[in-house]
Amino acid sequence: MKSFYASCAALINGLDPLTTYLAVVADVNRKGSVVLAATPALKRDFGIRTGNRLFEVPHDDRIILVSAQMSLYLQVSMEITRLFNKYVPEESIHTYSVDESFLNVDGTEHIFGDAETIAHLIIEELKDTFGLTAAIGIGPNMLMAKLCLDLEAKKKGVARWTYADVSKKLWPVSPLSKMWGIGLPLEKRLNRMGISTVGQLANYSLKQLEKVFGVMGNQLFYHANGVDLSELGAPILEGQISYGKSQVLLRDYQHTEDIAYVILEMCEEVTRRARNNKKVGRTISLGIGYSKEEGGGGFHRSFTLQTPTNITMEVYHTCMYLFKKFYNQQTVRKISITLGNMTDDEGIQLQLFTKSRVHERKLGYVMDHVREQHGQDALLRAVSFTDSGTARRRGKLIGGHYAK
Known part of the structure; x- marks a missing residue:
């Protein structure tokens, strides 16, 4: 849309x-x-x-x-999904975000025509029914359809890519952050390896990419070649790489104690997401952004634990270790926390000097269950009731904004 x-x-x-x-x-x-x-x-x-x-x-x-007005946007989005259901069955629709969806139109050609015909029919009906405009990218897989949308269809309205278009339409793309799935931090890492275009990434040593980035290096290589074997509804980057939370604070935070309160709230949210997916992680990253009024800047540092975890306080203590080590007493305006290097939460490693670790793990899952049954505000840490806490305000938001 x-x-x-x-x-x-x-x-x-x-x-x-x-x-x-x-x-x-x-x-x-x-x-x-x-x-x-x-x-x-x-x-x-x-x-x-x-x-x-x-x-x-x-x-x-x-x-x-x-x-x-997030409640309005969600309502309209659901009505648009019902419109899609006129052209394809429900199982052939994957809602990617409020304003973007994937549709598998295979098998509908005898009813509505080829993919381009269906795309134009949908755009016309969206305009007639809702007064809204849209762009549609068509491809042999979800990745190619998304790349076609972002790089061509948003300008033309409807566009189609095939595998034959990869070398002439995808490989010249630069900077790398224009490629779906590559953010600025990853782009910088690839640039340092001498990779500045998608074509260079596609022709780089697969073995070296896997050595540097692990499974993500394998995905980067094949995605740069237009290859995506994920099924409709599955994540494009197969497997959850990490769980993270980033927050731009409503005001400047100057006191260490106040910043620690927000970090604890965010650690609770990150670990809750990991627990909901029965995952644990070893690498914890903390990013701090300073106020632009003081020149901006900040730091982003990571620490890898010997034992994977999804226990809130273990992640919090690691974040505070990084914070105290690299914080230079400037005013904080942005905080980001990531739990990565994920594995399945199938057991727990006991530690000699941490006797309560089993109970802390169970407690996290119990608290998550209570929140699932009675709402996210049913259980909050005491820091959320201070002037510095942000969880209570964020709990009233839909998609990060007031529902209206």
Whole structure:
């Protein structure tokens, strides 16, 4: 879906999403709030895009600012999924996000026509039914369809890639972060290895990539060649590499104790996600971003434990070790925590000087069960009731924003 949040907001207010200057903002009452979506006209004429801050939006009477309405967007998204169900069965639909889905149209050719025909039918019905516009990428697998969408269809409306297009359309892509699944940190690591285009990645030594990145190196190599064997609904990067949480704080945090409170809350959330998937991890990463008013910057450091864990306090103590070692007393505005190097949680390694480890592991699962039954706020740590805690506020959000 194109500019989905902004288009929904425009339509609900009786405005044309293609010509209206409208921005969806996380919180219109905070100048530093993030722009979540902008209509095409606002992007084109004012250069305002997703990720801009509210204070960067020009003071112009033609520009309309609205707060995010996540419950509305989810409702419209579900109705769009019902529309997809007219063309393919439910098991052939994989909802990737609120505004993006994969559809397997194999076997429907005798009813609706080939993939391009179905794509145009869906776009026309979306426009007629909801007044919304969309772009569709077509490929022989989920990865290729997604790459086609991001790199070509978003400009053309509908585009199709085959394996024959990999060398001429995918391999020239640079910087690497334009490739789905490669973020800036990974791009920098690949750059240091002399890899700056997808073609160079596709033709790099598979053995060396696996040596440096493990199973992810294998996936990077084959994805750069357009190969994706995952089934519809399965994660594109096969297997969960890590569990993480990143949070931009609503205000500057200057005191170590206050920062520690937020770190503990985030460790609870990261380990809960790992426990929900019956996973444990050995590598714990902590990222700290400093306030831009003090020059920005920060650090990102990792520590690998001898024994894998999903126990909240073990992850917390490791994070605090990294924090105390690398923190330079600047004002903190962003925190990220990741638990990686995952394995299945099939047992627990006893430790000579940690007698309560079995009980702590069980306690984590019991707390998760209570929250699942009675809501995420049913059990909170005491730090969440301090002025520094953020879990209670975040518990009221949908998709990171107030439901409205």
